[in-house]
Amino acid sequence: MIRADRRHLVRTLADLAAQQGVGIDQYTRLKPYAAPGFPAPVSSQGAHKRLYDGEQVDAYLLGKPVPALPEGEDDSDLLDRHECAALIGVAPDSWRAYKRDPSLKASRVEVGGVEHWPRGAVKAFQASRPGKEASATAGGRPRNSGDQVPRDMVPALTAELLDADPALTAAAVSVRLGVHRDTAQQALIRLRADRIADHIETHPALTPAEAAAQLGYPPGQVRRATARAETVLRARHVAPYLAGVAAALHAAGFTTQEAVPEVQLPGDDRVVAAIVLDSDRAPAPAVVWDERYGWRTAASRLHPVAKGAALPPEGGAVRYLPGGITPPPGDVVAALTPTDT
Structure with a gap:
């Protein structure tokens, strides 16, 4: 987490590379931040993007004692999505739905290209969040379950039902939340896939089917979820690379702020x-x-990925970049940089 009143001190890996006078490619290859004694990231464990406290890093680089961060909790502490989810007792994938609540949207801040929320805002949301009855009344029908719930809240509410009953069916979600069965089925597939992927990351020797079984998911309900889990794992594996490219594009002046790209699984x-x-x-x-x-260029900022991720033909604003599947971030920048002819 970013401690209260320390947002201005946060630095990304790109910032640290610039501080040392090297490119982000070289910095991430050498990994000086992995050296013994280097300050720990202030980002949560497992976060796709590392964030550091600048005061601590400066002290380390000067050979001085690294100052400790403030202890205790403050309502102004900034929490990332993993920390927010832990605070209210849900899975991180549930937070993706909860963060759309108007109160959380209003309090969201972006630091180093990563979304954060003040601890106080999360606590206030927790005190009044919808769906609290779902987990508290797992043995019966939740209050107001016949009401149609907003679609963007379905994943979070379904997550609470799945917490209480791993064998949960789409039909049960449809009845309890008052949503179409297809909507319920899609929510269950995505939730189970994310949790299967989480379990495999903790137990790498497991197959998706074995992870699903250990989580208590009936074999007949998880074929699509296990397939998606494999895709989720690939997405997580490539996320640091994509973040490195985003940092390089920002350093080249092609973006106004450094932001981790949103990965899609069409x-x-x-x-x-x-x-x-x-x-x-x-x-x-x-x-x-x-x-x-x-990599390729896209003709639209609003819809860079076509429906179904269909590949557009090359020509006009669309150009396929050389270098294979994962060229170094610097090569992506070079391929995009106009040259005088």
Whole structure:
């Protein structure tokens, strides 16, 4: 977490690389931040993007004692999605739905390209969040379960039902939340897939089917979830690389702020990601990465990834970049940088 009143001290890996006068590619290859005694990240364990406290890093680089961060809890502490989920007792994938609540949207801040929320805002949301009855009354019908709930709240409410009953069916979700069965089925597939992937990361020797069984998911209900879990794991594996490319694009002046690209899983069997290039110097509206083909430019900032992740033909604003599936971030920048001819 980012302790209260220390937001201005936060530095990304790109910031640390610039501080040392090297490129982000070289910095992440040498990994000086892995040396003994280097300050621990202030980002949560397992976060896709490392954030550091600048005061601690400066002290370390000067050979001085690294100052301790403030202890205790403060309502102004900034929490990332993993920490928010832990605070209210839900899985991180549930937080993706909860964060759309108007009160949380209003309090969200972005630090180093990562979403954070003040501890006080999360606690206030927890005190009044919808769906609290779902987990408290797992043995019976939740109060107001016949009401139609907003679609963006379905994943979070379904997550609480799944916590109480691993064998939960889409039909049961449909009845208890008052949503269409297809909506319930999609929520269950995604939730189970994320949790299967989480379990495999903790127990790498397991197959998706074995992880599902250990989580108590009936074999007849998880075929699509186990397939998606494999895709989720690939997405998580490539996330640091995509973050490195985003940092390099920002350092090149192609984006106005450094942000981790949002990874998409079209069809549950592919990994794609888009980075909008929103600066005046940008050579294209956006770039898209596809695990099958690598990088390409996109003609639209609003919809860089076509429906179903269909591949557009090359021409006009669409150009497929050389270098294979995962070229170094610097090579992506070089391929995008206009050259004088």
